[in-house]
Amino acid sequence: xxETNSLLLNIFIYLLAxxxxxPSAKRLGLGPVFGYLFAGILIGPWGLALIRDVQHIDLFxxxxxxxxxxxxxxxxTPARVNRLLNGAIWLGTLQxxxxxxxxxLVGMLIGHPWHHxxxxxxxxxxxxxxxxxxxxxxxxxxxxxxxxAGYQLLLTQSMAIVPVFVLLPLLGFGAAITQGSPWPRVIMxxxxxxxxxxxxxxxxxxxxxxxxxxxxxxxxxxxxLLLTIGLLLVVRALDLPLELAALLGGLLLIRSEYGxxxxxxxxxxxxxxxxxxxxxxxxxxxFAIFIRKPLETFALVALLxxxxxxxxxxxxxxxxxxxxxxxxxxxxxxxxxxxxxVVIALAITYKAIPDKLAAQLVLVVALSMxxxxxxxxxxxxxxxxxxxxxxxxxxxxxxxxDSQVIxxxxxxxxxxxxxxxxxxxxxxxxxxxxxxxxxxxxxAGFVGFYGDATRPDLLDAAGAAxxxxxxxxxxxxxxxxxxxxxxxxxxxxxxxLARAIGISDEHQLLRDGADRTYGETFETALLIGEDVLELVxxxxxxxxxxxxxxxxxxxxxxxxxxxxxx
Numbered sequence: 001x002x003e004t005n006s007l008l009l010n011i012f013i014y015l016l017a018x019x020x021x022x023p024s025a026k027r028l029g030l031g032p033v034f035g036y037l038f039a040g041i042l043i044g045p046w047g048l049a050l051i052r053d054v055q056h057i058d059l060f061x062x063x064x065x066x067x068x069x070x071x072x073x074x075x076x077t078p079a080r081v082n083r084l085l086n087g088a089i090w091l092g093t094l095q096x097x098x099x100x101x102x103x104x105l106v107g108m109l110i111g112h113p114w115h116h117x118x119x120x121x122x123x124x125x126x127x128x129x130x131x132x133x134x135x136x137x138x139x140x141x142x143x144x145x146x147x148x149a150g151y152q153l154l155l156t157q158s159m160a161i162v163p164v165f166v167l168l169p170l171l172g173f174g175a176a177i178t179q180g181s182p183w184p185r186v187i188m189x190x191x192x193x194x195x196x197x198x199x200x201x202x203x204x205x206x207x208x209x210x211x212x213x214x215x216x217x218x219x220x221x222x223x224x225l226l227l228t229i230g231l232l233l234v235v236r237a238l239d240l241p242l243e244l245a246a247l248l249g250g251l252l253l254i255r256s257e258y259g260x261x262x263x264x265x266x267x268x269x270x271x272x273x274x275x276x277x278x279x280x281x282x283x284x285x286x287f288a289i290f291i292r293k294p295l296e297t298f299a300l301v302a303l304l305x306x307x308x309x310x311x312x313x314x315x316x317x318x319x320x321x322x323x324x325x326x327x328x329x330x331x332x333x334x335x336x337x338x339x340x341x342v343v344i345a346l347a348i349t350y351k352a353i354p355d356k357l358a359a360q361l362v363l364v365v366a367l368s369m370x371x372x373x374x375x376x377x378x379x380x381x382x383x384x385x386x387x388x389x390x391x392x393x394x395x396x397x398x399x400x401x402d403s404q405v406i407x408x409x410x411x412x413x414x415x416x417x418x419x420x421x422x423x424x425x426x427x428x429x430x431x432x433x434x435x436x437x438x439x440x441x442x443x444a445g446f447v448g449f450y451g452d453a454t455r456p457d458l459l460d461a462a463g464a465a466x467x468x469x470x471x472x473x474x475x476x477x478x479x480x481x482x483x484x485x486x487x488x489x490x491x492x493x494x495x496x497l498a499r500a501i502g503i504s505d506e507h508q509l510l511r512d513g514a515d516r517t518y519g520e521t522f523e524t525a526l527l528i529g530e531d532v533l534e535l536v537x538x539x540x541x542x543x544x545x546x547x548x549x550x551x552x553x554x555x556x557x558x559x560x561x562x563x564x565x566x
Contacts, residue, residue, distance in 0.1 A: 006053070010060070013050050017043045018275050030373050031134035036275040037366065040282020051283065061280040065342055066246040068277040070228065071270055072129070072158055072339070073250025074263050084152050088319060091149075092156025095315050099125035102307050112357070115171045119347045120361055122164055124304055126157045128337020130274055131372055135332045137435060145320040146329055147435075153312070153333060161339055165244045165346065166190060172350035182350075188238050196248055208256050224253055224262055241346055274338070281341050285366050286359040297360075301367045305375070309334035331379040335368040401447050403429035403463035407471045408453040408483060410437045410446075413499045413520065414473030418446055429462045454483045456490070464491045472498040472514070477505045481512050488513040526551060 017039035025035030043050040044057075051057060084092070100121035107117025132154060136147045166189035169182035204227075211223045228249040235245035253262050290297050313330035321329060344361050347353045353361075407418045410432040418441070421428040430446045431453040432438050438450045449458050453474065464470070470487055474480040480498060487494055498514040500506035506517045526547050533543035 007056070010051055010053075010056060013043055014039075014060075014276060014279055017050075018272075018279060022275070031131060031138075032271065032275065033128070033130045033134065033278055034370065034373070036278035037282045037369065040279035041285060042282075043279075044283030044285070046285065046287045057280065057283050060276075061284060061345075062242070064273070064277040064280045065345065066232075066242055067273045068338060069243050069246040069342065070250040071266065071273060073247050074254050074259075074266060075129070076155060076158065076251055077254055077259065077263070080151065080155055083148075084155050088149065088152045089156060091315055091319060092153045093160075095153055095312060096125050096157055096160050098311050098315075099308055102311065103304070106303065106307070115173060116353050116357060119168075119171055119343070119353045120357070123340040123343040123347070123361060124336045124365065125308075126161065126337060126339040126343070127154060127308070127333040128335055128369055128372075129154045129158070130278075130338055131335065131369060132332050135372075135376065139328075139435070145322065146325045149316065149319045149321045150329055150332065158339065161343065162193070162244070162247060164343060165241055165247070166193065168343075168346055168352060169350050171347070171352040173352075185239060189240055189244070192235065192238060192240060192244075193248075196252070204252060204256055220261075221265070227252065241349070243342060243346060277338060281338075281362075281366070285363055287363070289360050289363050290367075297363060297367065300360075300364050301371065304336065304364060304368050305334045305371055308336075328376070328379045331375045332372070334375065335372050336365040337369065340365045400461055400465075401429045401449075401463040403427050403447070403467045405429075405469045405471060406431065406459070406462050406464060406467050407473060408432075408480075409473035409475065409499075410434070410441045410448075411473060411475055414471065415441075417471050417473065419444075422446065429467075431458055431462055452479075454479060454486055456486070459487070459491070464494065467494060469495040469497060472496065472509075474499075475501075477501055477508070480505075481508060484509060484512045484514055 018036055021039035021042065022032045022035035025032065025038065041047050045052065100118075102121075103124050104114070104117045104121035107120050108114055112120070132150055136150060167186060169185050172179075172182055207223070211220055214220075228246075231245040231249045231252075232242055235242060253259055256262075309327075309330040312333050313326050316326040316329060341362060344353070344358050344365075348355060348358050404427045405421055407414045407421075407428055407430045410418065410430050414430065414432075418428045418430055422445070428446065430441045430448040431451070432441060432448065433450065433452050435450075438448060441448045449462055451458050453459070453472075464487070470491075472480050472483055474483065477500075484496060484498060487496060496514050497516045497518070498509045500509055500517045500519050503519065506519055509517045529550070530543045530547040533546060534540055538546070
């Protein structure tokens with residue numbers, strides 16, 4: 001009973017720490033990964049020490065690692081793998097091998113044996129997909145050359161850990177004395193990979209079709225779970241790492257005809273499961289090494305980030321990523337990540353590296369991840385692609401759009417306005433900084449520019465000098481106010497119509513110079529009120545008249561655009 005209560009209490013602490021840390025990290029402009037990592041540090045031995053049971057921490061870390069690798073494998077969809085095989089797999093392979101080689105040489109130069117240095121090189125060469133995905137989603141549209149190149153490099157690294165898992169025992173020279181030759185385990189791993197490939201292609205497809213034909217979702221879920229647990233049992237019986245089974249199980253499922261359904265079903269849990277892994281990692285970071293050797297630790301982190309960024313940036317010369325964006329992408333991939341922690345843990349199991357070096361590598365990986373937000377702040381100044389050099393806009397590169405109306409923001413309001421203009425034959429240009437919305441507006445056939453609407457070059461390229469009107473439909477009131485002030489200074493001829501989120505925001509926009517403002521929910525509320533008046537007994541004409549009077553009274557209470565502007 002006591003063990004059950006302790007387990008429940010620890011799970012409660014994990015979830016509470018994540019719930020408190022992630023929103024705080026988000027307010028600071030950091031991603032959720034850093035919030036979970038800080039949460040683990042906070043509740044671990046070097047923080048408040050809320051969880052001290054070493055065995056429980058190890059068990060939680062092992063479970064979180066298996067789940068993480070299963071999720072990593074689910075990212076290797078057939079479409080992504082085919083694009084990789086038909087495109088830049090050689091770039092990803094070159095980047096991984098070069099980075100591992102350089103780090104290995106550096107490790108040997110500072111005094112480590114070659115096999116210890118090689119393990120460090122293989123681990124540190126892998127970047128964090130969790131951090132990179134968050135950065136991509138925040139800044140660049142899906143399908144852009146930058147995101148495609150980034151995901152291809154990350155996918156190559158993820159695929160590279162399969163042979164690393166199988167061959168890593170060969171570097172366990174310390175284990176050879178007590179456990180015998182590692183070759184039987186390596187050969188068994190290679191045979192298992194071969195059998196896995198044959199089983200996956202020949203048998204699994206028919207089994208899935210039969211299960212799906214039953215027509216019950218719970219049977220489908222049970223079969224997928226049965227398959228994964230069966231692989232775990234098989235690799236356990238063969239004395240292979242559970243991490244390999246989790247990775248191959250995910251690959252087996254995602255490569256099936258029903259892989260997309262499995263990926264969609266797992267989507268609500270993905271962020272939480274990844275978060276649990278980073279919490280467990282944060283608890284295991286040994287800051288005693290940092291306290292004893294702070295300068296050496298900082299030097300190693302700086303060297304790691306520099307080497308990886310330099311290699312990635314030079315390799316990107318042979319990709320389609322625009323020159324201005326290569327430094328930003330190289331910075332995003334300059335840290336080591338979650339799979340590095342997994343390789344280090346497995347290396348400890350095989351005695352391929354001593355515990356002291358492993359603890360130092362874990363600390364270096366964690367600190368390299370924490371440098372990403374700082375470095376991106378400076379790299380962002382170099383990666384802004386000038387508006388006239390953007391290629392996916394709908395106009396010839398370098399030319400100014402011939403627009404009648406500019407729509408800033410393609411959300412729920414801007415989308416409707418732009419569609420109405422297009423369907424009635426008017427030329428609208430849309431500016432949006434959301435990757436998903438930019439992809440949607442280009443798919444809908446609009447001329448569009450990606451980036452912050454307050455940028456002067458974007459307004460100029462969108463044709464603000466010749467346009468008749470600007471519609472501001474931004475979600476951020478502060479950004480809308482900044483855009484309005486800039487437009488009033490530089491394009492005073494434009495008629496500005498602005499969407500307001502609330503009454504105070506509406507008043508502020510009018511004071512800043514908007515010609516007309518529109519409350520986001522005001523007209524909808526009037527329509528509901530008009531219908532309610534009809535339902536309680538008024539005639540349609542009387543209800544409409546009362547709604548008009550209410551609208552007029554509300555408009556009369558607003559400040560006019562002729563009042564002094566801030």
